[in-house]
Amino acid sequence: MTAKDSQTPVEPDEETEETLAETPKPKRKRRVRVIEVIDDEDLDDVLEAIEQEEEEEKPKKKPLPEVNKKEPEPSAASPLQGNPKNMAILAVILIALFASLAVWQWRTAASEASKTSDRESVSKAAAAYGDVSFNYNASNYQAQMTKAQEVMGGDLLESYKTNTVPNMGKMFTENPQINLSSKTNQVFVGNVDGKFATAVISVDINATLKAGQAPVAQPASLIRLALAKIKGKWLVTQMYASGQKDGAQNQAPLPTVPSPTPTQKPKN
Template sequence: MTAKTNRDTGDADDVAETAQVAAEEESPAASSTEPSEASEAPEAPEASGTGRRKRRVRVIEVIEDDEELDDVLARIDAEDEPEGEPAPAAKAAPKPAPKLEKAAAKDEPEAPAPARPVLLGLPLPQAVALIVVVAVLASLAVWQWRSASGKASEADERAAVAKIARQYGDVAANYNASNYQQQIAAAEKLMGGDLLDRYKNQTAPGIVNTFKSGQSTASLTSRSVAVFVGDVNDKFATAVVQVDIEGSTPQGATQAPANLIRLALAKIGGRWKVTKQYASGENDQTQAQNQNGSTLPTASPSTSPTKKN
């Protein structure tokens, strides 16, 4: 068996020792071994100092005996081992358990804080405050709407009362031989309650008797000048209408400007009706004492005729 070994030594002593060992092994086995080839580098001069360079020598030998090969390999392995290997460095002592636990506790992520309750994407207190503000604003808006609606409704009612009062002033004393029937019907549409009953029973028959024959040339004309609306609620209202009245008879003409007629109105069938009327300075008691029982102003001829403009 042939083996080839390589050996690198760092100094001249190792080279000499290796050559001596090879010579001893070749002498007993000269008859059975082939000449060995060795290339040695010239012996390096002895080192004169620690800083001198070391030369490396490669020794090659051929060994055919198994036992000798084993011995050579064993010696080579022994020489390869360092003479004084440093002891392994001592491991650092482990930290005390409590400190490790403390370090582990620091490394662990902190548990997330408990989620705060939210409403409408906001924290609960802010959401509640927002809801309260919205509720207050909504209530205020409803109140304003109702107030505006109430004012609009009241304005509409006052306008309706003023319209009836003005129409009543235009027909209150506006009769002649050609229009008395139409005027009676128009007046009855504007009246209601006790005033309507008294008008039908007392005033209307007297007007018919006056103009029925067609021989009367007397006439009455009334025109509303201004209307003042008083209190108005859901069922009752008051108003004052200023009326200019003119009367014409064969004896002459009379004028009664700026007559004030106080009216009491009530809502009957969803429409405003005049239920009472009072002349200026008149009330229920003095009206009952009226001998004529008339509910409309009457024109009496003046002592001296007045020309119309």
């Protein structure tokens, strides 16, 4: 092949022409730059518009579907929970608390029981005094004096030993017909503070002064008493007749009984 032959254009056949005719020619894009002189204020508006267009062109993120999730409630866990050492401390504190409560309840119950027991003891001592202190006759006065001294204490006991005991025998030797009896029918307990107490007794007293004579009755005689707890036992230390001031204590535990008038012999 000669150089001439190589420069000679080859004519396309019919299929090639059809293929070239069907193939669309690519469109050429032309860019045109427009330059315009604008003011600073207009430039700001243009820049804002460009930024807005760029924001609109950005793909928007689809919001995630809301899922109803319940927020876990904060657990009010104790600081001692789960710690063996703290639990042991808590157990010791609770045991000490319950022990203190039990001791307090025991002391309260013991105090109330003690007060109730003291009042009952005061009532019995006061009633015993009313039963023996005005209950004498010629046959029992010695035994009654011993019983009377067992329920007395303090100043009242000393006065009884000094004034009543020495004269009781003489009175019944000279007047064997005298018969005194007393019985406590009611006791009113006043203040009780553990060592001292007060009480009022109502005593039925009967006195026979002469043989064959009806007894003189003094029912419901009120006597005020002061008591003291001596060596664990409640004893009567003072006594006063009803309406009598404390300073005028009747130290003789016998009612005032007029001595019988002896019968006068006729003159010759």
